[in-house]
Amino acid sequence: MSALKPFYWRGKSLEELSKTEWEALCDGCGKCCTYKLEDTETGELYQTNVCCKLLDTHACQCADYKNRKKYVSDCVQLKPENVLSFDWLPPTCAYVRVAKGKDLPKWHYLVCGDRQRIHEVGKSVQDKVLSEENAGPLDQHIIARFK
Numbered sequence: 001m002s003a004l005k006p007f008y009w010r011g012k013s014l015e016e017l018s019k020t021e022w023e024a025l026c027d028g029c030g031k032c033c034t035y036k037l038e039d040t041e042t043g044e045l046y047q048t049n050v051c052c053k054l055l056d057t058h059a060c061q062c063a064d065y066k067n068r069k070k071y072v073s074d075c076v077q078l079k080p081e082n083v084l085s086f087d088w089l090p091p092t093c094a095y096v097r098v099a100k101g102k103d104l105p106k107w108h109y110l111v112c113g114d115r116q117r118i119h120e121v122g123k124s125v126q127d128k129v130l131s132e133e134n135a136g137p138l139d140q141h142i143i144a145r146f147k
């Protein structure tokens, strides 16, 4: 982390970030690892409180990020060119924000220096979701309209 310049994302596009800068940008919210349901008639998205089986629901980290495709073949890899095409990413997502030319929020660890801050201010899914392995039908777990 010491190799990163403070506020390195400011004034840069996602395409201009190095691999290290790209990886560091993730805030660790875990929101992209939760299931959303789409109403096929209206196109509206609904948030569930169910997450991918590989998500550590307290740490909000993928349990095996490097090998995740072995277990979750449809896990999406974010890239500069596809970030804005995913309407299921939360507006708080650091990649979405930088792609839109916005700054990171004050609770982001790259801004405040504290990786726990995001959990303290309730911007992550920490201890709020359950694994798909224990959840049953997703439509029984809708908690809100998404966005």
Ligand code: SF4
Residues within 6 Å of the ligand: 025, 026, 027, 028, 029, 030, 031, 032, 033, 078, 089, 090, 092, 093, 094, 095
């Ligand atoms: S939503 Fe974005 S910032 Fe949050 S964990 Fe996923 S990729 Fe990282």
Ligand code: SF4
Residues within 6 Å of the ligand: 032, 033, 052, 053, 054, 055, 056, 061, 062, 063, 064, 065, 068, 069, 072, 075, 076
């Ligand atoms: S495989 Fe890992 S990164 Fe992909 S959705 Fe599941 S927990 Fe998230």
